[in-house]
Amino acid sequence: MEKFTAKLRDIQETKFPIVKAAFKGKDEQIYIGVMMIDTGSVNCILNKSVLPNLNDDAPIEGKTMKIHSVQGRGVECQGYSLSFRIGNGVFSDTFYVNKEMDFDQMFDGPFIGIIGHEFLRRNNMVLDYETETLHASEGSIKGNPEDYAFFFTMSYGLKQYNIPVVGLVYGDKEYLMVADSGANDTVITKHLMDDAGICVRHLDNEGTVTCFTTDTLETALYDVTLSIISVGGTPECPKLYTQNDKVQVISNCQYIMDGLKDAEGNDLMPISGMLSSNFMHKNKWVLDFGTGVMFQRKDE
Numbered sequence: 001m002e003k004f005t006a007k008l009r010d011i012q013e014t015k016f017p018i019v020k021a022a023f024k025g026k027d028e029q030i031y032i033g034v035m036m037i038d039t040g041s042v043n044c045i046l047n048k049s050v051l052p053n054l055n056d057d058a059p060i061e062g063k064t065m066k067i068h069s070v071q072g073r074g075v076e077c078q079g080y081s082l083s084f085r086i087g088n089g090v091f092s093d094t095f096y097v098n099k100e101m102d103f104d105q106m107f108d109g110p111f112i113g114i115i116g117h118e119f120l121r122r123n124n125m126v127l128d129y130e131t132e133t134l135h136a137s138e139g140s141i142k143g144n145p146e147d148y149a150f151f152f153t154m155s156y157g158l159k160q161y162n163i164p165v166v167g168l169v170y171g172d173k174e175y176l177m178v179a180d181s182g183a184n185d186t187v188i189t190k191h192l193m194d195d196a197g198i199c200v201r202h203l204d205n206e207g208t209v210t211c212f213t214t215d216t217l218e219t220a221l222y223d224v225t226l227s228i229i230s231v232g233g234t235p236e237c238p239k240l241y242t243q244n245d246k247v248q249v250i251s252n253c254q255y256i257m258d259g260l261k262d263a264e265g266n267d268l269m270p271i272s273g274m275l276s277s278n279f280m281h282k283n284k285w286v287l288d289f290g291t292g293v294m295f296q297r298k299d300e
Contacts (some may be wrong), residue, residue: 200222
């Protein structure tokens with residue numbers, strides 16, 4: 001049986017991991033467009049402009065959900081059943097849509113929707129920035145963590161936050177960021193930048209970030225040093241993967257997400273930023289949802 005694979009569109013131009021997609025809608029007509037792979041989104045999201053093309057039985061009665069974005073903003077969404085093709089595979093899943101939200105303004109061409117990480121996990125897929133493909137997981141990782149430039153497991157983030165996260169370490173200070181392929185620029189709070197002292201230089205004051213809810217936040221642009229923890233060190237001397245990145249800095253909130261609790265009701269560390277698709281592509285990261293590992297291979 002042929003293994004699943006789908007080519008990502010020119011990611012240098014699109015800034016997001018985009019795949020060509022198609023579905024059969026009303027009157028047996030085939031509709032062709034694109035979908036974005038968003039590791040910062042749990043669920044699959046449908047663009048409202050697609051609704052008129054769906055079969056009448058697509059809405060799932062009683063299937064609703066409030067989906068949250070940056071700073072706790074949320075919208076009520078209705079679930080729809082959608083069967084679709086990407087690459088050489090055919091899949092079915094529940095897609096959620098808010099009828100007030102339109103993603104067409106954010107993407108060129110017919111945009112069908114967003115594929116969230118629960119779909120990637122359920123179907124054992126790999127978002128591979130090295131080969132610029134979305135493909136089936138091999139089910140195992142070769143070698144040891146020390147053999148990689150960067151290596152980190154998703155288990156903690158997925159268990160506690162239901163999103164993949166990475167940890168930043170500066171001396172005795174620690175912070176968390178979402179590994180978010182749905183963010184084209186890395187976003188951090190000014191509190192993180194100032195508290196950790198990671199600013200290299202200020203670049204610009206006029207930036208914006210568009211959230212899932214299509215709200216727009218004003219930002220400033222900085223060059224910063226990101227020291228991301230990697231498997232392979234010790235508590236006394238952690239292995240750090242250090243890269244500079246141009247980031248959008250939000251100054252009107254201390255955290256991207258806070259007030260979070262685990263299953264036992266204990267406070268969780270707040271989220272201070274979102275590591276972007278651009279960063280992961282530039283550094284050829286591989287996010288393997290089949291094995292639950294994120295990594296970057298060493299240069300040969």
